Amino acid sequence: MHILLLSCIKATELIEKRFYFKLSFKEKLQLKLHTMVCDACTNYEKQSKIIEKGIEMYQKKQHDEIDMTQLKDQISVKLNKTEN
Ligand SMILES: [Zn+2]
Numbered sequence: 043m044h045i046l047l048l049s050c051i052k053a054t055e056l057i058e059k060r061f062y063f064k065l066s067f068k069e070k071l072q073l074k075l076h077t078m079v080c081d082a083c084t085n086y087e088k089q090s091k092i093i094e095k096g097i098e099m100y101q102k103k104q105h106d107e108i109d110m111t112q113l114k115d116q117i118s119v120k121l122n123k124t125e126n
Contacts, residue, residue, distance in 0.1 A: 048076045053083045057090050 048056070053076040056069055065073070077084045 048072050050076075050080060050083055053077070053080065054086055057083070057087050061090075061094060 053073055056065060056073045059065065059069075060073075077087055
């Protein structure tokens with residue numbers, strides 16, 4: 043029983059870890075059980091999901107900007123070719 047019951051510190055660690063690594067079945071279960079009984083970590087999980095979404099959007103935005111630069115380069119190459 044105590045193996046499955048996480049401390050809040052451990053639970054938040056798992057929430058963070060989930061961003062970068064796949065959790066094992068046991069870890070997922072531990073986290074699920076903990077958030078069922080702990081409001082603080084449930085809120086933390088919600089907040090971290092919002093942050094995660096924000097990071098995703100930020101990364102996507104950067105990705106789009108890189109594509110735009112490439113696109114501009116391609117256009118300018120074509121323009122130069124036309125001029126010559
Ligand atoms: Zn907790």
